[in-house]
């Protein structure tokens with residue numbers, strides 16, 4: 010009897026343990042959504058049951074809702090005002106032609122039947138724009154105590170905007186991201202940077218995308234029968250009536266849900282390691298499926314080996330047609346919106362890079378659900394860094410971005426150049442929130458600058474240490490909300506453990522400068538001076554002068570090569586502006602190279618990193634003769650006009 | 652000579668670049684890294700630092716190229732004159748006389764044909780822009796609208812552009828042969844002659860272009876085998892490049908020469924035949940008149 014009972018207990022515990030294991034995330038914000046797409050009126054009619062778990066130790070009296078598409082309600086929204094991409098009158102004309110979008114909340118009713126609709130007010134937590142209506146706050150009839158569940162039903166209608174950024178329609182293509190009333194994230198004191206308990210529910214800005222709690226989504230989407238739907242999660246059911254069709258999708262442990270609809274979609278599917286890859290495109294883009302599948306398989310394998318197997322059963326790609334390209338290049342949980350020109354040459358790997366980038370976000374943004382609005386560098390920067398690592402691994406680091414007509418460009422070199430030579434490189438600090446960037450500096454800084462300093466960090470600490478940093482970060486923070494501070498703590502911890510306190514603090518000093526300042530990094534060899542020693546004429550007194558031109562202080566290696574082939578390696582902490590190295594010996598100094606292994610990707614000028622007393626005539630001769638032949642040929646070609 | 656000028660003019664452009672590179676990046680080891688392959692970081696850093704100087708040099712090269720174009724218009728006049736009078740002993744005098752007398756009209760001819768080519772290209776290009784709805788993401792449904800338009804119009808465009816270029820060649824030859832005729836009369840005449848002998852002229856032209864294309868392909872193939880990464884290899888590739896250019900110039904002259912020959916065989920031959928026929932008729936007429944006179948004279952007696 011006791012034995013049976015014990016067995017029973019064991020089984021029960023095992024089952025509980027198993028049940029706990031199957032939930033990857035805390036599932037705080039859960040949605041059952043029923044939505045109908047009116048393709049004629051460009052409207053959605055929606056109803057959602059939102060259940061939110063109060064996992065904090067605070068009592069909750071109000072809750073905020075994202076009403077993202079109100080960004081396209083008028084020109085007064087923070088989104089339109091902060092938009093740099095399209096000229097203003099163009100935007101206005103587009104709105105004037107196609108009509109504004111709006112989210113109409115019809116009713117908000119709690120489980121007890123209390124109508125909360127009237128308590129809803131618009132708030133603007135990020136700026137002082139009181140015309141912005143992308144966030145609303147609702148006051149509860151009865152406060153939610155710690156451990157209790159908020160359960161409300163929301164009915165709403167949305168007029169879908171003509172697509173300009175991410176969501177919207179054009180012709181018969183609908184892309185629905187940031188589309189349903191979505192609850193914010195409650196941070197109790199001690200969470201991330203919060204000193205007191207508060208809601209984080211950012212307005213919809215041009216550059217801000219995600220910050221949300223994990224949850225389960227059950228979404229029924231009803232569309233005209235000829236329409237297909239690609240969506241987050243797995244398709245569990247299709248029901249058809251005379252003219253309509255309902256697609257039921259389910260996704261667990263995700264922070265968002267997006268979908269796309271069109272009557273012209275062609276679906277191509279493939280299975281890889283138990284993951285169902287689905288590709289939705291218009292017929293003229295169906296040939297791109299192979300390019301995407303191929304690189305996505307590499308990416309899936311890379312992360313499976315590097316961090317952990319992709320934990321979802323599906324991965325859906327939406328490839329917008331040309332007229333849907335406003336919705337391209339977006340990541341949603343288990344759904345990637347790609348979008349490329351259909352005749353893209355194989356050697357121009359933007360298609361692959363897009364796919365790798367958006368897929369990498371499944372880890373950095375979705376599983377490591379940081380606050381992208383506040384700290385875009387933390388997900389975009391890490392994503393850009395891994396995008397390059399995967400692309401480099403597959404195509405080689407010197408041609409991972411482009412290998413076309415004799416021109417080779419590597420992903421990391423490209424990101425470096427896009428940052429260090431950008432006129433926007435100094436316009437904001439790396440850790441600025443997404444809505445504080447002026448014009449297009451957002452991408453330059455949060456993507457490319459972060460990428461470049463992460464690569465420099467990798468150079469400084471070595472690949473092994475770098476990998477341990479990322480792996481620790483993942484292990485500690487998966488399915489949670491990490492912040493920049495947490496990432497830096499791990500860098501400090503791992504580097505100090507592996508390389509000691511002194512190097513650890515040098516590295517942290519570099520990270521601090523990269524993140525919190527707009528300093529540039531530039532080292533330069535000023536001169537080599539080989540003087541004959543008067544006392545013994547066969548000896549030389551040689552002097553090497555190096556300079557730190559940029560403000561950024563970094564430890565740097567210097568390699569000195571003598572005429573007899575001997576080399577000396579020096580380490581310089583870079584604290585002072587100038588440094589001299591002196592040598593006495595039988596051989597002159599032939600050349601000097603700062604950062605010989607090229608670890609400091611953040612250095613804005615590699616050309617001045619080295620100096621050789623003899624001129625590099627061969628290469629110059631090559632460039633000059635190439636140019637000459639090119640000129641001769643061009644001259645011959647214009648003779649067509651003679 | 653054509654090749655020599657080409658060489659010198661390009662040298663005028665390349666020499667300053669060589670010096671500029673030596674003075675700016677000559678002492679950097681990173682140049683060495685760019686010897687083997689296209690080196691994006693080097694090129695990027697260089698353009699960032701010295702891009703303005705480089706674009707100034709490129710603009711200078713453009714001016715030099717235009718001067719080269721004008722010089723060639725001059726030279727072609729001479730060459731065609733030489734082609735015309737093969738029997739003349741003093742070729743050089745003949746050449747310069749031809750070049751100077753024809754220069755002004757040859758230049759104008761080039762301007763007109765450039766305009767025609769420009770209009771043709773504008774038609775082709777605007778048609779694509781129109782099909783692409785100005786490449787508007789909002790309006791253009793699919794890239795295939797553009798691709799299909801190009802597929803349809805490109806052969807037509809190439810055909811017409813080639814034909815115009817061919818007529819330009821014959822107009823030059825015609826001008827050289829009829830140096831006293833007005834430019835426009837010449838222009839129309841050459842069009843009518845080209846159209847009358849279209850199959851022959853066009854076939855020859857396409858044959859010449861085809862040969863040149865093959866030559867080009869061979870050149871590319873040679874260069875795709877190995878990139879130059881040492882001084883001797885760079886020198887070798889330079890020499891091959893020069894040989895290719897020499898060949899290219901040769902082809903250009905061969906094209907003109909063969910067109911000139913064909914012109915002789917067709918138009919001129921016809922003209923001569925016509926003239927001979929006319930002369931014969933004239934002679935016959937005179938003979939008749941003579942006979943008549945003789946008869947009259949006899950009858951008077």
Ligand SMILES: [Zn+2]
Nearest residue numbers: 366370389392
């Ligand atoms: Zn991204």
